[in-house]
Each structure stands twice: as C-alpha cells, then as structure tokens.
Amino acid sequence: MAEIKADVVVVGAGPAGMTAGLYAARERHKTIILDKYMPGGQINLTSRIENYPGIKQISGADLAMTLYEQVTSFGAEVKNGAEVLDLKHRDDGLVEVHTDDDVYLARVVVLCPGSDYRKLGVPGEDEFRASGGGVSYCGTCDAPFFRDKVVVAVGGGNVAVEEAMHLAKFCKKVTLVHRRDEFRAEKVLVEELLEETKKGVIEVRYDSIVTSINGNERVTGATLENVKTKAQEELPCDGVFIFVGMDPNTAFLKGLVDLDENGFVKCDPVYLRTSVPGVFVAGDCRANVAMQLATAMGDGVTCAVFMKEYLRNPDWWNKGR
Secondary structure: OEEEEEEEEEEOOOHHHHHHHHHHHHOOOOEEEEOOOOOOHHHHHOOOEOOOOOOOOEOHHHHHHHHHHHHHHOOOEEEOOOOEEEEEEOOOOOEEEEEOOEEEEEEEEEEOOOEEEOOOOOOOHHHHHHOOOOEEOOHHHHHHHHOOOEEEEEOOOHHHHHHHHHHOOOOOEEEEEOOOOOOOOOHHHHHHHHHHHOOOOEEEEOOEEEEEEEEEOEEEEEEEEEOOOOOEEEEEOOEEEEOOOEEEOOHHHEOOEOEOOOOOEOOOOOOOEOOOOOEEEOOOOEOOOOOOHHHHHHHHHHHHHHHHHHHHOHHHHHOOO
16 A cells, blocks of 8 residues: 655545635645546536626536546546545655545645535436436525526425526426425425415425436426325426435544534634644535535635635644634
C-alpha cells in the first residue's frame, strides 16, 4: 500500500469537491481529489441546468467535464475509483485518508462525498430519471421545465409541502401523494398548503403511494395505490417529483467526525470546520445545507479560502469555538 503526501486531499469530485480543488490548486497547493466513481457526482444525472448564475443552460455532464478540465489544468490530480474508507488525525497534525489501495497524508482534507436522493424504488423511476424523461427530485431546479404541465409530487415532510407549492407556480395541476392521512410537515406549512388547494391547482391524495412510473421515453402517468383499500388508479401526468428525503454518503465517517441524527456532517456555519482539526466539509453532505448546485460550489470556495488560515496557523482551528 503506497503512502502519498499532499497539501490538500478532497474526498468527492462533485461540484463542491472540484471547486474546492480548483481554488486549492490555484494557490499552488498539491491537491488530490478522490472519487468513488467519476467526476461530477449527482450532477451527471441532470439533463438541463438553468439556475446556475451566468450560464443560461448546460447539461450536468457538460458542466462536470468543464469543471474537471478546469481543475486539472491548474495541476490538481483527480483519481477515479478511489473509495475513501477511513480518516485518522495524527499527532503530527496530518490527516490520513485511507482507500483500498493507498494512504494519503494531507495537511487539509475537504469532505465532499455528497448525498443521494432517497428513492421510491418503483418501476420506471431510474429509467425516466436517467434519461431526463420526467422524474425529478428537485422542484426548485426543475419546475420551470414543467410549465403548464400536469405533475405528481410524492412526500409528506416540509420539503414535499414547500416544493408542491413551488410547483404550483408553474404547473397546471399538481397532485401531492402522501402515504399517511396527515402530513409530517410543520403545521404552518400544512395550513398554507391546504389554503392553496382551494385554488384548484394542488390536489392532495392521502393514504396513497406511487407503485410505478409509466411512459415511453417520457413519463405519461403514474400508478397510485390506496394503502388502506389497495385500490389502484392510473393517473396521467407529465412528470413525477419525489420528495422523500436525502441520504448523505457519510457511512464511512461514522465515529470519525461528528454527524447529526440523519448522518449529515456537523460543522460551524461560517468556516465549515468539522470536529476534526484540518478537516472541512462542503456540499450536500453537510448539515443544514440548501442542496443546490450554486451553494455546493460556494461551500467549496469557503473551505479553500479558510484552509489558508489553518495552514498558516493551526491554532486558528479553535478560533471562535
């Protein structure tokens, strides 16, 4: 097993990780970015991006490749197929980053493993997501693509309620499907939602689940099942939005850095420092984040800017704590 030294090791080559790597490399730090799969992360599955400032429209795959070419042009090394298994802060201040094949010794580590949208696990979900065929997990991102269309939204928490109301600003009809007979969302949000249903755009289907997403190249409908009566219904629609939560890719960090009850990495909200000296966190794996492309990349910038303070003076790590 080889031992490789670097100034900065970034865990994850999504937008947050590559942005952190870009800034670090431009500061002439020896920077290595490790990714379990390939550069881009979740953004590779996004067919169209229209809400990143300054870029009118770009595909997720094209943005990922642009970031990759940019970060490597400044000397950062991106290693694919390098799954991080363990971290260890040493007495000499370095952080060990362990993969199957190698051990990386870094002065600074930036955690950017991202998170995955929790899936329904029903037929059609992966097919129509991967092809840009009408399955989405982000109303804020994709609602404008469904202007004057009919959509199904799934979920019962705060995000589902808020996103359903956001969809209603664009869509002709929004059917919100919830498996229980009352929402888990905050009462004030539920009250707002129920008030919105009076306008006729949003309809709520309680005690119901989506059992399949149907179509041919694009979504044309969804199969709903009442969990009490088991009755099924084919509901025509142009898209299905799934808001049932996020799972951070942080299982390997359990017991290594402080995580919240849902597995997201805890950090201070200004400098993005974790509980381990020299280890920062950026993007969708950190607690209390907006889950947007622009904020993930902003996190990467924040880590890279403040890592300079730590590299100059390690005692800075405890500033303000």
